[in-house]
Amino acid sequence: MRNIFAEALYKAATTNPDIFVVVADISPAGSMADFSRQYPDRFINVGVAEQSMIGICAGLALKGCQPFAYTIASFSLYRPFEFVRDDLGYQNLPVTVVGMGAGVIYSTLGGTHHTQEDIAVAGAIPNMQIIAPCDPLEVEEAVKYCAEQKNGPIYLRLGKSGEPELTKQAIEPWQFGRLRYLFRGTDICILSYGVVMKHANEVAKILLKEGKSVSLVSAHTLKPLDRENIENILSNHKKVIVIEEHAPEGGLSSRTKQIAWDIHAGCELHCFTLKDAFIHRYGGHDDLLAAHGISVKDILREIR
Amino acid sequence: MRPLADTYDPKAAALRCLNFRKRILEISQQVGALHIGSAFSCAEIVECIYYGLMRYSGEVNTLVDTFIMSKGHGCMIQYVILEAMGILTKTDMEEYCTPHGRLGCHPDYGNPGIEASTGSLGHGLPMAVGMAIAEKRKKDPGVIYAVLSDGEIQEGSTWEAIMMASSLEINNLVVFIDNNDFQSLGRTSETHPSFYPVDQKLSAFGWETVEMPGHDSLNIYRTIDARSGKKPMAAICKTTKGKGISFMENVPIWHYRSPNTKEYEIALDELRAAHPGVDF
Known part of the structure; x- marks a missing residue:
């Protein structure tokens, strides 16, 4: 990046x-x-x-x-x-x-x-x-x-280096302040941003292979947050999964929960965040994410 | 581009400073929220900047140079000068620190004549350096004038900016340090003896420095006017906190206190006595 x-x-x-x-x-x-x-x-x-x-x-x-x-x-x-x-x-x-x-x-x-x-x-x-x-x-x-x-x-x-291109085939263009669907389904929506989108993408691909209808959305603008489209996502999907490389408070997860409460959303909502903890662990980026409980495996286990 | 007057007349400057002090005392009777001691400490410095040093392309509201009150709490002296110049209005001053007004105890960017929001110490000089860099792109760069308090140069960010200004060979920046030797908990020379000498520290960082009395308007003007213009310049001005009113001078409580009616009358009497023959 x-x-x-x-x-x-x-x-x-x-x-x-x-x-x-x-x-x-x-x-x-x-x-x-x-x-x-x-x-x-x-x-x-x-x-x-x-x-x-x-x-x-x-x-x-x-x-x-x-x-x-x-x-x-x-x-x-x-x-x-x-x-x-x-x-x-x-x-x-x-x-x-x-x-x-x-x-x-x-x-x-x-x-x-x-x-x-x-x-x-x-x-x-x-x-x-x-x-x-x-x-x-x-x-x-x-x-x-x-x-x-x-x-x-x-x-x-920003991330650092070596991040894969994930949005080349996106069905919607990048626009400041607006969520964008990278691809669109009807059952499950995965909402993410930043480098950890690679995990979101992987989870989505696995679910697609299993025959699920999946949306993958990039919430690249965190402020101002596209509240209207988060409401739409919560209303139009049975299951919404937020994956973010951020503490539980003050990021996309807490905001999404807030919006879900406000609109009385009826969907399932799963949030995957970093822990509210300094974990004193080392290794690669994926190792750290796993240590915080947001590996692809962890996510799949939780949502199934 | 030229200064406000062809020559800087020290008698006129003294009269202006008298009127500014008088006006600040007047305002202190409207609202009990101003830093009189800090404003009086740098009255001559700020007066000299506006009336002697800064250049204008036309009349008073067409400044080509920039002034930043980095010691934001002393801004009442800037306000009364801006009022005298017609940049702030009488109504602005009457509504100072009231629910209807737009002026508060610290300068707010966006108000007429205010070029940066200050109040938190240690912010003015980094911003002044950024402004000076931006001005350097012009054919005839504006000069950035900033007034800092002595307590303020205990902030690490100030020293970061001091290092950068000389490293970037900025020569359109003039900093006045209002060295009244007082900060909240006492005399700086007693609480932080290693603080002095200030000028040598700045010289070691590659600045042109001078130490001078801070209430002698003509000397301030001549000294800055004669700067080499090759380096950033710092003038360490020896000042008296609360200057002009005997019971305020060097008495820490007047950092923020407003005089009561009796004290106000005494203060006016003192100013009157110090300026015989001036119509009050």
């Missing part, structure tokens, strides 16, 4: 001279190197100084620029949280805070590098928009939106 992110941002920056990239000693490789060579004045490395990364982005935006703040998610959002809230949220500035390697992708680096509650944290800030693309193609679309919009700040939640 980060390479596609860099490529898409480089593309946007060649036509939009207001785009700045402000990084905190972490930079996506690939096209970002071209960007920094070609536009050295618009690529700023503040060093390991995340508070000023956000403050400088705010200052740039106050003067009409379109900045992107980039580093690992725990350092772009948690470390300078009050700057994100005051400088970007309170002043409602069009700055994109890129959280790279969100969730538990940094599976060998431990809890200091995990963002299990980032959507809850970012989503609690008024004016904040949240986008979590599920594959490189959605990253491309999301960057296009972030590079042009003037609505306010965005938390762009």
